[in-house]
Structures are given as C-alpha cells and as structure tokens.
Amino acid sequence: MRVVTDRLPHVLRSDAASNRARILEAARTLFSARGLDVPMREVARRAGVGPATLYRHFPTKQALVTEAFADQMRECRAIVDRGYADPDPWHGLCSVIEKICELHARDRGFTEAFMSTFPNAADVTADRAYTVKAVTELALRARESGHLRPDFLIPDDLILMLMANRGIHASTPSSRAAASRRFAGFVIQMIQASPQHSPLPPATSLNR
Amino acid sequence: MRVVTDRLPHVLRSDAASNRARILEAARTLFSARGLDVPMREVARRAGVGPATLYRHFPTKQALVTEAFADQMRECRAIVDRGYADPDPWHGLCSVIEKICELHARDRGFTEAFMSTFPNAADVTADRAYTVKAVTELALRARESGHLRPDFLIPDDLILMLMANRGIHASTPSSRAAASRRFAGFVIQMIQASPQHSPLPPATSLNR
DNA sequence: AGCCAAGCGGACGGGGGCGTCCGTTAGCGT
DNA sequence: ACGCTAACGGACGCCCCCGTCCGCTTGGCT
Structure with a gap:
C-alpha cells in the first residue's frame, strides 16, 4: 500500500x-x-x-x-561559535571581528542579506539573532576580563562597527578585503581597554 | 543698438x-x-x-x-578650511572629522554625491579633490605634531573612515546622527598616537 | 488692452523588470 | 519501447521610469 x-x-x-x-x-x-x-x-x-x-x-x-546564502550563514555561525568557545574571550572576540569583517567584505550580497531587515525573512532573522546573542555574551565576557573598554556598548557598538564595515567599498574584491582587514585592525585597537580613553558621545538606540 | x-x-x-x-x-x-x-x-x-x-x-x-548640493559642498569646504586654519592641527583635524561625519550623516544624498564617482561630474570631482587635498595637508601637520599615530595612512585611512561612516544607517535621522557622532568619537580615539599600538594590517590602494 | 514668446505640463514611445500562463519537451518508471 | 507527467521556457500583460514633443497658458512689455 x-x-x-x-x-x-x-x-x-x-x-x-x-x-x-x-x-x-x-x-x-x-x-x-x-x-x-x-x-x-x-x-x-x-x-x-x-x-x-x-x-x-x-x-x-x-x-x-x-x-x-545558507553556506555563508553556516560559516557565520561557525565563526561566532569558535570565538565563543575560545577560553580567552578577548582573543575570541577579536577573531570573530576579524573573520566576520572578512566574510562581509568578501560577499556583498551576504552583507545586504544579513544587515537589511528583509521583510518576511524569518530564517535570516533567526540566524542574525543567534549570532548577535552569541557575540553579545562573548563580548560581555571579554569586558569582564578587562580587555574590552568598559564604555563599549554591547551589542550596539558591535552593530555600529559592522555597519561601518559595510560602507567600505573598493574597485576589486581583493582591495576591498584588504581595506576591510585594515579597518578591523583599527576597530580592535579602538575597543581595547586603555587608561587614556576620554568619554565617547552617547549612543541612542539604533531603532528610533 | x-x-x-x-x-x-x-x-x-x-x-x-x-x-x-x-x-x-x-x-x-x-x-x-x-x-x-x-x-x-x-x-x-x-x-x-x-x-x-x-x-x-x-x-x-x-x-x-x-x-x-551646492550649499552642502560650500559647507563642506568651509569645514575643512576652518580646520585647516586652526593653529592646533590635531584639534583642527578632530573637528573636521566630527563635522564631516555629521554632515554626511545628516544628508544621505550628499554622501552618495560626494563618494560615488559620478560619471561626468566635474564639479563634484573638483570639490572632492579640493577637500581631500586640504584635509591631507592638515593631517600631515597633525602627524608632525605627534598627536596622530604614525602608521595612519594619509589620505587613504581618512577615506576608509569616511566610507565606514557611510555604512551607518538608522531608522530616524536623529538616531543616525547620534550613531555617526559616536562613531566619529571612536575614530578620533583610534587614530590618536599611543605607545601601545600594535601594527595594523597593510592597506592596498583602494583603486585596484 | 493686446501681443507674443517664454514657459508649462499632459501625453507619448521606448525600455526594462516583474510574475504567470500554457503549449512543448524529455526524464523515468513500466 | 512507450506513455505519463514533471519540468521547461517563450511569450504575455502589467507597472514604473526615462526623456521628449507639442499644443496651450500666462507673464511682461508696449
């Protein structure tokens, strides 16, 4: 039958x-x-x-x-998972920032898919939420470890940097990747704890 | 007659x-x-x-x-001129960065007009060249004064930061302005000279 | 007041993207 | 080998944008 x-x-x-x-x-x-x-x-x-x-x-x-972009999404989750599992949260966070920036620099479509709030994109939304949650916890641990500057807003400033990375364009994929890599290097040094930091302008929520 | x-x-x-x-x-x-x-x-x-x-x-x-955008262009030139005329080049550079980021954050169209190499846009191109030249000289003086980190590439890294600022979006103009202001704050601290800086990833020219 | 050209805008043809229908092709199971 | 149906793709109608033409309106000068 x-x-x-x-x-x-x-x-x-x-x-x-x-x-x-x-x-x-x-x-x-x-x-x-x-x-x-x-x-x-x-x-x-x-x-x-x-x-x-x-x-x-x-x-x-x-x-x-x-x-x-299912593959890219998988890779994205793998990146944050590896960072999350790193015993040194600061090192894990840095590697996540570098890898995610590189991933976004390599694939313009993925960046748009990941960032833009596509209407009715349940899958992407869920993946993004997972990623943000994991990297948020990782960043919190990095802050507790004393390596991340205390006035760094989690996850708002992380998203800010991801948006900034999106703005970086170049005429060839390889030069874009290089520019993005350099930007990530700046970001990592910028968010490092340091005694000499002066106060930053306040952030308002990105949603309103 | x-x-x-x-x-x-x-x-x-x-x-x-x-x-x-x-x-x-x-x-x-x-x-x-x-x-x-x-x-x-x-x-x-x-x-x-x-x-x-x-x-x-x-x-x-x-x-x-x-x-x-003639007005905005005028304002843009005025901003760099004021920074250029500042007796303290580091202070002038910082104020240029803050003001330019704010100008770009306030006006999405101006950002696009200024950044994208519009075909046959002689006027915009000339204005941009003028701006880049002025801010380049200003940054060079700021570096000589010892306040700007020595490995900051002029003008490449300035353009990199401007591109990054362009990526920052938000749902309302005011929150976008706030986010951009905060980003500019990060940038200024990031490009400050400091003994503890580790080497940055190399930059390739943005044009190739 | 009356002229007349500067100025106006509705309407047109062209092009391109979208999503769908339906007649035709060809994979696969018997 | 054959038939059935999953699968294909050319072609269609719709909408939006572009840039231009041409008959009508109206500001400004005499």
Whole structure:
C-alpha cells in the first residue's frame, strides 16, 4: 500500500536538480559580486534557464537569497561559535571581528542579506539573532576580563562597527578585503581597554 | 543698438524662477532623506511641476544634484578650511572629522554625491579633490605634531573612515546622527598616537 | 488692452523588470 | 519501447521610469 507522502514527489527529476543547482550557483556568484538587487532574470540567464523555471524553484526572491546564502550563514555561525568557545574571550572576540569583517567584505550580497531587515525573512532573522546573542555574551565576557573598554556598548557598538564595515567599498574584491582587514585592525585597537580613553558621545538606540 | 547678449534671456520669468526654486527645494528634501536614486518624476511631483519643466531646468540628473548640493559642498569646504586654519592641527583635524561625519550623516544624498564617482561630474570631482587635498595637508601637520599615530595612512585611512561612516544607517535621522557622532568619537580615539599600538594590517590602494 | 514668446505640463514611445500562463519537451518508471 | 507527467521556457500583460514633443497658458512689455 502506498503511503500518502508518495503523492508529493520529494525527489527532483535529474534535470530539475541540476537546474536548481545551477540557479543557486549563479545566484551566489551574482549576489556576491553585485549585491541583492540583481534582477531575477539575470540569475536565470546566467544559469541557462527560463524565468519560469527560476520562479518555480524559488517562488520569491527571499527564498532564493536564503538558500543561496545558507553556506555563508553556516560559516557565520561557525565563526561566532569558535570565538565563543575560545577560553580567552578577548582573543575570541577579536577573531570573530576579524573573520566576520572578512566574510562581509568578501560577499556583498551576504552583507545586504544579513544587515537589511528583509521583510518576511524569518530564517535570516533567526540566524542574525543567534549570532548577535552569541557575540553579545562573548563580548560581555571579554569586558569582564578587562580587555574590552568598559564604555563599549554591547551589542550596539558591535552593530555600529559592522555597519561601518559595510560602507567600505573598493574597485576589486581583493582591495576591498584588504581595506576591510585594515579597518578591523583599527576597530580592535579602538575597543581595547586603555587608561587614556576620554568619554565617547552617547549612543541612542539604533531603532528610533 | 542692441548688443548680442540681449538675444539670450538671462533673466527668468517670475513663474519660471519660482518653479526652479521649488524644484531645488524638493530635490534637496528628497535626496537628503532617501539618497540619489529618487525618480526625477517624484522630484517634479513634489515641486508641483510637470516632468518637462524639471527637465527644462535641469537637463540631466547630475545637473540637478550638483545644484541641489551646492550649499552642502560650500559647507563642506568651509569645514575643512576652518580646520585647516586652526593653529592646533590635531584639534583642527578632530573637528573636521566630527563635522564631516555629521554632515554626511545628516544628508544621505550628499554622501552618495560626494563618494560615488559620478560619471561626468566635474564639479563634484573638483570639490572632492579640493577637500581631500586640504584635509591631507592638515593631517600631515597633525602627524608632525605627534598627536596622530604614525602608521595612519594619509589620505587613504581618512577615506576608509569616511566610507565606514557611510555604512551607518538608522531608522530616524536623529538616531543616525547620534550613531555617526559616536562613531566619529571612536575614530578620533583610534587614530590618536599611543605607545601601545600594535601594527595594523597593510592597506592596498583602494583603486585596484 | 493686446501681443507674443517664454514657459508649462499632459501625453507619448521606448525600455526594462516583474510574475504567470500554457503549449512543448524529455526524464523515468513500466 | 512507450506513455505519463514533471519540468521547461517563450511569450504575455502589467507597472514604473526615462526623456521628449507639442499644443496651450500666462507673464511682461508696449
């Protein structure tokens, strides 16, 4: 007797599977290089499929983005997890900052997906919340350890620096990566505890 | 005998002048709040004129942008001039950084106009070059005075910080201004000379 | 008051992106 | 080998933006 689940084909036909893979590859390439506002048609064109096929596999652009950046999201979580697990919280925090900046510098689309509050992007939102929570706790421990300056607001100033990193552009991916790396170096020195710090301008919540 | 220049009407009719003024006001408002990719139609709509009128006064979007931000450009030059004239170069540099960040935070369109290399934007390019040159000399003096960290690259790192400031967004203009102010505070402390600085990652030119 | 050109804006054609429909193709199971 | 249906993609209608043309309005001068 056939069970109910047999009625929905959960396995793709071979051509469908390869099309899907090519679409994702095309999306990753284009989104990485040019950000999220690449036309869906162009993704389809690069993947060698018609627009209808693209829309059949990913009914909304958000779905495509979420799938395309699943790897990057995993890598992002892995970065914060490794930092979180570091016995030296300051060292862990520094490595998180460096790696996240590099990840964002390497992939413009991922930056947009991660930062911009996409409407109805439940997955991305959840991943971001997880990341922010983990890095918040890590930063709190770093502050307790005395290495992080006490007036550094957690997580607001971390988000501030991530936003700042997003503004860094350059004409080639490699020079962008280098600029972002240098910026991360500045940031790390900037947030280090030091006796000579004068008071900073106050922060208001970023949401209002 | 009438002279040749009489043949071109150099004075606008009163309605034309008021339309022109209203167009510029509308453009300033919309560009400030939403950046440069506001449709020309929308500027016309807000100014209460037809699209043809808008295009008659400003045949290209670049012309409109240049006119609309002439004030901001003047203010920008004034800021660097005041900093340049400061007898204490470090103090002058700090005030330039604070003021420029604030100016950019207040006006999203100006940021885009100033940063993005608009094709055929001779005016903006010249203004930017002037600004960069002045602030470069100011920073060099600040470095000689011993207040600016010696490994700070001039003007590359200044531009890096300006780009970073551009990445800072918020849901309201006032919170954006506050965030930018706080960022500028971080930057100033970060570029201060200090015995404890460890080496920074190298910079590659931003152009290649 | 009357003229007339400076000035106006509605409307047009072109281009591009979007999401969907439907006739055709071809993978896969028998 | 054959048929069935999952899967494909060309083509369509919709909307928005762009830049321009042309018949009408109106400010300003005589």
